[in-house]
Amino acid sequence: MTDTPQFDRRALRDAFGSFMTGVTVVTCRDAAGQPLGFTANSFSSVSLDPPLLLVSIARSSANYAAFTGAGGFAVNILSEGQKDISNTFARPVEDRFASVYWKDSDNGSPLIGNVSAWFDCALHHCIEAGDHAILIGRVLGFAATPAPGLGYYRGSYFTPADTATRLATGPEVVVSAVIEQGGQVLLADDGTGGLTLPTARVGRDGVSATLAGLIAATGVEAAPGFIYSVYEDVARGHQHISFLCPATGGVAATGSYVDLDPKALEDVTDPAMRVLLERLAEESRVGNYGIYFGDQNSGQVALVAKGKTP
Structure with a gap:
């Protein structure tokens, strides 16, 4: 055998x-x-x-x-x-x-x-x-x-109507809030038993309003942060922007904090999102942060000053 x-x-x-x-x-x-x-x-x-x-x-x-x-x-x-x-x-x-x-x-x-x-x-x-x-x-x-x-x-829903819209209008913009506190990050249920960052499509009010709405919906206190990664998810027709948002207090109304540890992040269903969080875990450990540019598979990280978050 x-x-x-x-x-x-x-x-x-x-x-x-x-x-x-x-x-x-x-x-x-x-x-x-x-x-x-x-x-x-x-x-x-x-x-x-x-x-x-x-x-x-x-x-x-x-x-x-x-x-x-x-x-x-x-x-x-x-x-x-x-x-x-x-x-x-x-x-x-x-x-x-x-x-x-x-x-x-x-x-x-x-x-x-x-x-x-x-x-x-x-x-x-x-x-x-x-x-x-x-x-x-x-x-x-x-x-x-x-x-x-x-x-x-690959961890997300799609519909025939969504597909037709994307073909007609081009990539849609999606925003994620990376809410971090004390070596942990806030994650929510993705609806299939896995985990995901608080994420939403950008509507008519724009990126800033969408990000503020995401943070408010979590129930925690966090300032809209700086861009941590920008990548194109070619398979889904998304332009994905994530913001690093340090939490200052509050209790999560949805989701829960998870350790920034590769083992704890195994249930994050989106591979690109999981790589993003694994990078944050490493950068938090060494105190040297960067901003990712590329697509869902490969790209480059532009480093910022050591000890400063982007």
């Missing part, structure tokens, strides 16, 4: 993330009849005859026992306007169904409204595979609508 090579988990996750997928919410009812659901992009068709599909669920999931023990489940393929639903079902929310329109399928699994498509399934087979289980479902009923699906690629 061939030994399994030991890969860097972060690098392997990034490589898996280079495959563009759709976004689904998988649902069932537990033994007490309560509706359960989780966001997943590990969905695939398997067979037309018999009609089979598959999704996977982490063995560490709180819903693992319920889904592997249920007689069936439903797969809801989210439409392009349902990012909020994806985020809700990816986070530890007490009642994920409270703000979502849904109804029961003929077989009792929750079906979410206004999706691109849904599949109601009986559990055909459950296969344990490493740190996940593969749920193979036999399709008992389905429906599809004209609504375009919601996509996911």
